[in-house]
Amino acid sequence: MKSILFLSGKGGTGKTSLAGAFAVLAQDKVLADCDVDAANLHLLLAPEIVDDGIYQGSKLAVKDEAACVACGRCREVCRFHAVSESCAIDPYLCEGCGACETACPADAIELVVQDTGRWYTAKSRLGPLASAELIPGEETSGKLVAEVKEKAAALCAEAKAERLLIDGSPGIGCPVIASASGVDTVVLVTEPTLSGLHDLRRILGVVRHFGIPAYLVINKRDLNPTVAEQIAAFAAEEDLPILGGIPYDPKVTEAMVAGRSAVEEEGSPAGDAMRRVFDRLMNAIA
Amino acid sequence: MRIAIASGKGGTGKTTVAVNLAVALAERESVQFLDCDVEEPNAHLFLDPQFSDRETVSKLLPVIDEAACTRCGACAEACEFGAIAVLAETVLVYPEICHGCGRCRMVCPANAIREEPHELGVVESGLARGIPFAHGLLTVGEAMATPIIHRLKERIDPERTAILDAPPGTGCPTIAAIAGADVALLVTEPTPFGLHDLKAAVGVARSLDVPTSVVINRDGVGDDGVERYCRAEGIPVALSIPFDREIASLYSSGTILVDARPEWKPRFVGLASQLKEMAK
Numbered sequence: 395m396k397s398i399l400f401l402s403g404k405g406g407t408g409k410t411s412l413a414g415a416f417a418v419l420a421q422d423k424v425l426a427d428c429d430v431d432a433a434n435l436h437l438l439l440a441p442e443i444v445d446d447g448i449y450q451g452s453k454l455a456v457k458d459e460a461a462c463v464a465c466g467r468c469r470e471v472c473r474f475h476a477v478s479e480s481c482a483i484d485p486y487l488c489e490g491c492g493a494c495e496t497a498c499p500a501d502a503i504e505l506v507v508q509d510t511g512r513w514y515t516a517k518s519r520l521g522p523l524a525s526a527e528l529i530p531g532e533e534t535s536g537k538l539v540a541e542v543k544e545k546a547a548a549l550c551a552e553a554k555a556e557r558l559l560i561d562g563s564p565g566i567g568c569p570v571i572a573s574a575s576g577v578d579t580v581v582l583v584t585e586p587t588l589s590g591l592h593d594l595r596r597i598l599g600v601v602r603h604f605g606i607p608a609y610l611v612i613n614k615r616d617l618n619p620t621v622a623e624q625i626a627a628f629a630a631e632e633d634l635p636i637l638g639g640i641p642y643d644p645k646v647t648e649a650m651v652a653g654r655s656a657v658e659e660e661g662s663p664a665g666d667a668m669r670r671v672f673d674r675l676m677n678a679i680a
Numbered sequence: 681m682r683i684a685i686a687s688g689k690g691g692t693g694k695t696t697v698a699v700n701l702a703v704a705l706a707e708r709e710s711v712q713f714l715d716c717d718v719e720e721p722n723a724h725l726f727l728d729p730q731f732s733d734r735e736t737v738s739k740l741l742p743v744i745d746e747a748a749c750t751r752c753g754a755c756a757e758a759c760e761f762g763a764i765a766v767l768a769e770t771v772l773v774y775p776e777i778c779h780g781c782g783r784c785r786m787v788c789p790a791n792a793i794r795e796e797p798h799e800l801g802v803v804e805s806g807l808a809r810g811i812p813f814a815h816g817l818l819t820v821g822e823a824m825a826t827p828i829i830h831r832l833k834e835r836i837d838p839e840r841t842a843i844l845d846a847p848p849g850t851g852c853p854t855i856a857a858i859a860g861a862d863v864a865l866l867v868t869e870p871t872p873f874g875l876h877d878l879k880a881a882v883g884v885a886r887s888l889d890v891p892t893s894v895v896i897n898r899d900g901v902g903d904d905g906v907e908r909y910c911r912a913e914g915i916p917v918a919l920s921i922p923f924d925r926e927i928a929s930l931y932s933s934g935t936i937l938v939d940a941r942p943e944w945k946p947r948f949v950g951l952a953s954q955l956k957e958m959a960k
Binding site for chain 1 (some may be wrong): 688689690691692695717719720722725740758760761776779780781782783786787818820821822823824825830847848849850851852853854855856859869871872873876877880881882883884886887888901902903925928929931932933934
């Protein structure tokens with residue numbers, strides 16, 4: 395089984411639209427949505443949930459007020475500024491490290507496991523799907539991403555799938571790094587804006603840091619031909635192969651509203667370009 | 681007053697709204713800009729700040745004195761993140777997993793652990809069009825964005841209207857940026873993806889007890905799901921920005937909308953007035 399991960403650095407460049415197109419075009423595949431902060435791939439798939447569960451990925455320090463002697467040791471050792479002057483623990487600042495638990499002379503602090511999110515596996519019109527949703531306000535999206543990848547790997551084994559298509563999250567931090575570990579190929583999706591180019595440099599740095607072969611797609615290529623040329627020049631300098639450009643096409647959004655991919659629309663220029671991008675990648679990694 | 685500009689979905693126009701709000705408002709009052717998307721900061725591409733200060737943000741990583749270490753395993757057992765592995769011959773520390781909490785050093789019975797700073801990124805600050813500007817940059821390959829966001833927020837000047845451009849998503853970096861704000865302005869697009877992620881962003885703001893208002897960007901594409909949701913939830917739609925290829929093109933080249941199309945200035949000033957009313 396070979397995995398393909400879609401990343402972009404900048405959000406909203408079209409990762410999920412392209413992942414959805416690949417989901418239509420690829421054979422023998424399993425799908426994973428690792429953008430657990432804002433998972434959208436399922437909106438194109440009409441999934442029927444097969445299995446689900448609550449993932450408990452983080453802990454929080456909880457204090458027994460009756461036992462607390464207000465000595466302030468917890469505040470002294472906490473490096474995340476989570477303990478106030480009155481020794482109250484802020485759940486949003488607490489990293490769940492337990493330094494306060496170790497330091498407390500009154501045994502008044504205990505680490506308590508938290509529900510982080512809900513994972514699920516599903517059957518869908520385009521193949522088996524593993525996904526998750528972070529509980530709003532909860533932390534540790536990186537661990538939840540790793541959980542989704544584990545569920546997806548099990549689905550691949552079960553279905554004897556040849557390909558795992560993984561939709562990633564924006565940014566370059568914790569969830570992105572968790573999604574990138576162990577993948578075979580990364581497809582970077584950018585757009586011809588100064589922000590797109592700026593963010594592409596940084597995400598390419600992460601992908602190269604982990605030594606993963608990467609390919610580039612320029613979405614909405616016609617939006618700013620000058621910046622698109624700058625991106626092409628940057629890719630050439632970096633030996634980053636370009637799979638192609640996708641034109642701006644209102645049919646992409648129309649298809650999304652209908653719960654479909656642009657490649658399923660008749661006469662969609664973006665859909666046609668996505669097919670070419672798919673064929674080129676399959677040839678490149680064959 | 682602190683205004684956090686956020687969204688669940690990326691690429692909906694947070695930076696566009698934040699930058700235009702700052703520029704429009706700066707003509708009338710003291711404003712401050714903090715780009716809290718430390719993974720992919722973009723506001724500097726529009727505001728072109730002159731940086732005068734650069735501060736390193738680090739976490740403390742354990743360093744094991746192999747001679748003093750008895751391989752007892754207490755450090756690995758105490759680490760909640762699995763960042764230490766004690767082997768027969770040596771002790772491995774995984775820098776990218778370590779949160780730098782210091783618990784391993786606290787529990788080591790042999791005093792065999794000391795700590796050294798490990799750079800996570802930087803905070804750069806200066807002035808952009810007379811507006812105090814700061815942003816953070818997570819070092820490429822590092823995972824922990826929140827310490828940089830917390831450091832940025834230490835720069836907040838209570839005498840100014842602080843505009844915080846938050847990272848996309850609903851995870852720790854987004855929470856770190858929104859927590860403590862007087863109002864969260866959620867930027868979305870009127871599509872099923874936009875609506876789905878807006879709901880998640882509203883969930884985050886509500887869990888932090890921060891009131892929300894919505895900006896619909898690229899209005900006219902997609903469907904009316906976002907409008908119907910906002911009406912049902914009683915969330916005000918403070919501004920709609922139509923889909924317009926010229927606006928998209930201005931953004932692509934780093935041009936600020938209110939500079940190129942001054943008729944937008946009073947709309948952003950009006951947006952700020954609505955947010956101030958809400959924050960009262």
